[in-house]
Amino acid sequence: MPTLEQLHEKMKKLQAQADALIAKKAQAAVDQIRKIMLTHGLTTADIEAKAKARRETKAANGIASNVQAKVAGTLKNGALPKYRHAKTGATWTGHGRAPAWIANVKDRTRFLITSGTDAARATSVGTAGKAKTAPGKAADVAGARAHKGQRKGPQPAKYFDPKTGATWSGRGPAPAWLAAAKDRTKFLIADAVATKTSTANKAGRPKSPPKRK
Incomplete structure (x- = not known):
């Protein structure tokens, strides 16, 4: 049975043979690439430029795919409004249960939003309106609590x-x-x-x- 030292020595020899084979194959590949470059008149700068162009194209395609995915996700999960109330600014996507301001309307075309830009604007306005209404309601509630129990209207002179x-x-x-x-x-x-x-x-x-x- 071989000793541990003998096994280590054998492993070193095998590793040296493997490295030699790898170097030989790599050299053969380099020689083949050099031959192709000489045949077609290419340089390393041409190869780098081609690789860079491929990376940029791939990155651009990736960005476009992400944008399309986001747009698709928005349309699916957060659909743009289709109808808008001109006076209150309330909107409805046309899906699900209709709100009260349009539920009983026979001709809903007069509430239609004409373009996607208007729909996006209506969405932003509706969001801003909700944000503004929330503090207003809070202030009204606070004021009602503060004045609760007080007599309304002009007070008699004391x-x-x-x-x-x-x-x-x-x-x-x-x-x-x-x-x-x-x-x-x-x-x-x-x-x-x-x-x-x-x-x-x-x-x-x-x-x-x-x-x-």
């Missing part, structure tokens, strides 16, 4: 300045003539509604001339 006749309902920022007052109770109106009406009438009614005797 404070009255006897010097200027100015009044304040007690809601919101206090006016200057009351903001600096330490004791606001002296400006309180016993009957807010009656006093406010009386003040308005006095301010708007001209003074009557003295009666002649």
Whole structure:
């Protein structure tokens, strides 16, 4: 039985023979390529230029394929709108259940979008409209919560300045003539509604001339 050293030595010899065969075949291939190049008058620059052109063509074809795939995917999964409401800007692709604004319309042609550009524009407008509506709704909800429980409309006067006749309902920022007052109770109106009406009438009614005797 051969020893480990003998096996290693045999492997080295076999590897050397394999390398020699590979080099011989490679040299034969190089000689054949050189012969072809000399026959056709080619240089390495010609070969590089041809390879570069092939790479660019392949890359261009790949980009075109990706674009076509994206367009196909868009048309399949996110179809462009086919109908649009002129007043509200709402759109419908024509697939699935029709929305309320077009469901009962007999002639839907007046809602048709004429071109693909218009359809894309309608899609972008609809998306922007939804984005703008969301904060608006949130603001409305917040405002409704903030004013929940408060009396709507003009508030009755609660404070009255006897010097200027100015009044304040007690809601919101206090006016200057009351903001600096330490004791606001002296400006309180016993009957807010009656006093406010009386003040308005006095301010708007001209003074009557003295009666002649």
